[in-house]
Amino acid sequence: MTRAKEQELIRRAAAGDRSAAEACIRAHQQSLYAYMLRMSGRPDVAEDIVQEAFVRVLTNLDRFDDRYRFSTWLFTIAKRLYVNTCQKHKPIYDSDIVGAWQGADHESAWSPTRDEIQHNVRSALDECLQMLPERQREIIILFHQQDWRIAVIARHLDMPEGTVKSHLHRGRRKLRLLLEARETLIDHVQEVWN
Numbered sequence: 001m002t003r004a005k006e007q008e009l010i011r012r013a014a015a016g017d018r019s020a021a022e023a024c025i026r027a028h029q030q031s032l033y034a035y036m037l038r039m040s041g042r043p044d045v046a047e048d049i050v051q052e053a054f055v056r057v058l059t060n061l062d063r064f065d066d067r068y069r070f071s072t073w074l075f076t077i078a079k080r081l082y083v084n085t086c087q088k089h090k091p092i093y094d095s096d097i098v099g100a101w102q103g104a105d106h107e108s109a110w111s112p113t114r115d116e117i118q119h120n121v122r123s124a125l126d127e128c129l130q131m132l133p134e135r136q137r138e139i140i141i142l143f144h145q146q147d148w149r150i151a152v153i154a155r156h157l158d159m160p161e162g163t164v165k166s167h168l169h170r171g172r173r174k175l176r177l178l179l180e181a182r183e184t185l186i187d188h189v190q191e192v193w194n
Contacts, residue, residue, distance in 0.1 A: 001027050007066050014061035025054055028074055031146055035075065038141045039082055041130060049085060053078035072156050079138075079156075128178040136171030143168055 001009075006027070012020035029050065036046035056077050057064075064073055129137050135157075142148040142156070150168075154161040 049081045136167050139167045140171045
């Protein structure tokens with residue numbers, strides 16, 4: 001969706017147009033859910049946060065500053081809700097559900113071996129992602145899963161771009177070391193690399 005179209009939808013939704021509000025939700029629901037699922041590791045928590053984030057956004061559309069991307073505002077609200085929720089829930093992980101929400105292109109031919117390898121890789125990466133500090137995990141997810149640019153992540157997290165790059169670099173390095181340190185995990189990842 002273009003920025004101009006998005007801003008027009010937001011203006012209409014703020015004026016009470018339900019179809020415009022629904023279009024805003026549809027445009028961002030899947031990516032926000034995938035982001036929250038990766039952050040929390042729990043489908044129930046991710047669903048609750050996404051729902052609450054949209055409720056807050058839609059009731060406060062008049063406060064949206066159109067100089068920024070709507071998705072950045074939405075993700076910021078969801079992230080704050082997640083931080084509040086973290087005090088109540090300890091993350092657990094279900095890689096199959098995360099994979100289903102990634103929006104990855106699936107080949108038409110089903111292969112049990114390929115599916116098993118992908119599952120093993122997702123499991124290995126998910127397990128190691130949870131071992132990273134939260135800030136590094138979030139930046140890696142925003143950059144690699146959500147395809148956010150460094151500048152957008154920096155605005156979203158209110159930090160300099162250089163700091164985001166440092167976290168991204170350190171997080172990737174730590175992720176690789178975690179994978180290499182765990183023989184069973186690196187074997188799963190090696191299946192894809194070979």
